[in-house]
Amino acid sequence: MTFTQNFTIVGDSLALTAIVAVIPILYFFWALAIKRMKGHIAGLTTLALAILLAIIAFKMPAAMTFMSATQGAVYGIIPIGWIIVTSVFLYKLSVKSGQFEIIRNSVQSITEDRRLQALLIAFSFGAFLEGAAGFGAPVAISAALLVGLGFNPLYAAGICLLANTAPVAFGAIGIPITAMAGPVGIDAMEISKMVGRQLPFISVFIPLYLVIIMAGFKRSLEVMPAILVSGLSFAIAQYLSSNFLGPELPDILSALISLFALTIFLKFWKPKTIFRFKGEAEIAAASAVKNERIENVHYTAGQVFKAWSPFLVLTAFISFWGIPAIKSALTGHYEGTNVILKGVNSIGHLLTYAPEVPFLHNKILNDAGTAIAAVYKLELLGAAGTAILIACFITKYITGLSWSDWSKTFSETLNELKLPILTIGSVVAFAYVANAAGMTHALGMIIAKTGSLFPFFSPFLGWLGVFITGSDTSANLLFGNLQKISAMQVGMDPLLAVAANSSGGVTGKMISPQSIAVACAAVGLAGKESELLRFTLKHSFFLVILVGILTFLQSNVLSWMIP
Template identity: 40%
Template sequence: MYRQVLDPVAGSLAWSSLVAALPLLVLFVMLGILRVTAWVASLVSLALAAVIAVAVYGMPFGQALLAGSEGAAFGFFPILWIVINAIWVFRMTVETGHFDVLRRSFARVSDDQRVQAIIIAFSFGALMEALAGFGTPVAVTSVMLIALGFKPLKAAVLALTANTAPVAFGAMATPIITLGKVTGISGDTLGAMVGRQTPVLAVFVPLVLVLIVDGRRGLRESWPVALGCGVVFGVAQYATSNFVSVPLADVVASLLSAVAVVALVRLRGGGRPSSAPVVSPEFAERGARPDSRADVVRAYAPYGIIILVFVICQVPVVKGLLDKATYTIQWPGLHLLSPEGKPSSLPVFTLNLFTTPGTQMLVAGVITMIALRLAPPRAVRAYGVTLHQLRWAIVTVMAVLALAFVMNASGQTITLGTWMAGAGGLFALLSPILGWLGVAVTGSDTSSNSLFGVLQVAAARQAGLNEVLMAAGNSSGGVLGKMISPQNLAIVAAAVGLNGREGDIFRRVVVWSLIFLLALCFLSVLQASPVLSWMVP
């Protein structure tokens, strides 16, 4: 039995926080400055976290090892289980040639790469986030962008940057539902509050995508489409989360934003400035050949099948039946107490065999195999190719989640959070940063909400701040940590064929992550003050 400690270094929370932050500091320095491969940086940081847990926090070595093993298992199931099956569906469309048809269809909307970045990375990526989440959008959309002529590094940066505003409502609002469970606050209330924060970010994300694609010239020439997409997405996300359904917020917003992009392009007469970056001449030539209606239907079929499978699985009766295959397991040998001496929930591992998006994606893959008339041996071979493609990403994700669990179990993460929570009224400024930190480490807004949700509420009470606002700030701030998470960096690097260059990707997205984070912190402070307190439900 191990009881978590908050201040093992000289009884000081501040000094203990400095030591607890070392594994994260080493991880990001190795990635961003030393350009070390993600899986190597993750394993080194994991080893350092384990040493600090044992030598500084006094955690028994066996307990630290078991905590790491649970984290690695969680990294594979459900996170990698989702990504592997999502990429497999994509591989099958490539195998059958239907992905070429799909990209030609996207190109017909506009051959302007700035518009393509918006509709694919932002709108289509948001739909993938709504249905599956956990790294699926960046993997799928980055490859689609490459197929349209984008360079791998730029495709990766665009996919990661776009995967921000939709994250809090991803996987049918799983992060917000989880936040509601751990804090005891209504999920509808939390969803409404998040729906009054992330839509503000959504307005600007497409503008940033255009800036990444084509600099200031792109912003000057394409801002009406970008701004229109962002505004429609933001308004739809706000309206749906506040007045219709929290789980459907991203579904509605993504579809309406895509319609808005198409409408705005049509209003411009389909024209574009002659200086606009376009698809390669080779692709443009292939795109001139018309595809049959049957081929187009089959090209879109996998994504229609995914939507249909996920929607059916959300039907209460079906979901109830699938939930019967959910098992709660006490991780063998791992015995933890919180700093207050209460049993920790960390050793409880949930094995939701059928309700996890990964299994539902697998079912959608099997149906896709039939719809695309792909022989089972070829489908199995495509699965093998997917595993080989993601091999280093698998190591990285499992190592990062092992790191997160060791830090959580030993008390290192709680030390950092408690130290920040002692900021009093300034906590309104720091609340989103805490969520950002949680997602940067775990790669999951759901995990960050599980980790820091209760802490946010407790800090709000101590500082006399609104509990709903601080809890929602954890989830909203967390979405901005997604793009710098080693987990997501590894997934997107594997998808675009840049294994070992995660550091290059990190350096290109970290600035946008910090800019958006500062903006959200400022919004949080204003919402905690009389200026914008009317925005809090």
């Protein structure tokens, strides 16, 4: 038995089909933002609703529907859930060993200003992690660091989600763009150039936007020199690398340049006043003597290096894991002649599994009549979470923790994250059901029918795709061809439309159910997903509108910007 996706199955109307398809999304927003359900309850009930609609309204066989949900749930656990567990575990090891006190002191030695700490860690360091690893690692690690520095958990999670907007399109060594190039038939370098002529405008704006959210416009002006150094250095590097080097390195290069530029700048420039969150200033004043003693604590360069070593090791391993040839070897797909990589490839092959999903593999036909493969993708060695786990093993020896403390901390981490992992599994399962039944594509086709306004709405397709799937890569694969075909029909440059899908998609990352669950898990806010969604939702809408306006202008008066 096969199932052919039908986008006019409700009343033979695309509009009616899209209305039915949007019901689970509206329900999820209602459940979290208005009803304020806990994340795992909202996720599970949204999944249940999507399954019912897929079976009843979209006529998808029940067996296929349930198996598509299992495929998504497995992907939610590996690699996404695995990254969260290991990232939070690494942070907890740093705290358990007492090394995080030294990390806190070293960051405060650069600046005690919360605005500038957010730029250093959430924006620059988070972008580096996005470029090297992607998935949930940037938000999980940078948010945990901010909480350790004393940030309110909700603010830490929200700020890191917002900051992660700038680098997502070039995340994980440029995979969102390189993966889309083949299916849409446009060279990856050309897509990279076009995205690199859109995102830098967002990248230069994000640092200012972050600080305004944190402290208000007036307090933002106090640190405008630092904001400009952070944003401009990142945006310029992003433009140059994406247009002259390709899609693989913009995040890593831009992040490092921004991080070092701001750190060096802060050695010579300080804000007139130190900004702390409400209540912190009073605590500091009441504990002036204690604070003075703390400020007089000076750690040696060796102590600071040791404290940061777990995160340096983490950075090295996830960067190493992201190199294409090594990634291929770790997943058992290496075809080169390097002896060492061939040996790694043998191990990677043994630890990589891709069993077909029963009742689903090649059983669903898309609108072109092509069968859609469905496998459980289990890359145990190649997963970024495994790289982080190795860093956790090395951290045990760096910090001198006993195996008992190490194991106890890992057990505590698993116990704390059981509900967040359930949330992630359920929302990814929902995404897979929506894709398999044709719900997501029906919604995309409605947006594609906006005629002369399509250049403005084009980024909204990417935004929708990332909201549902949680991945810019998935959104590009999902809507890339639809963007290209729709653009040709309305006289828009297909390259601009394809790039807009990726650029618009980055603004949906902060409200994706997966991202919300990851961020809450990282900062200990399991069950508070509704509060975080309410925090990020308006910012997501605002930023995607900006990308829509820019794309519309580039299709008309700024068409000279298209390569």
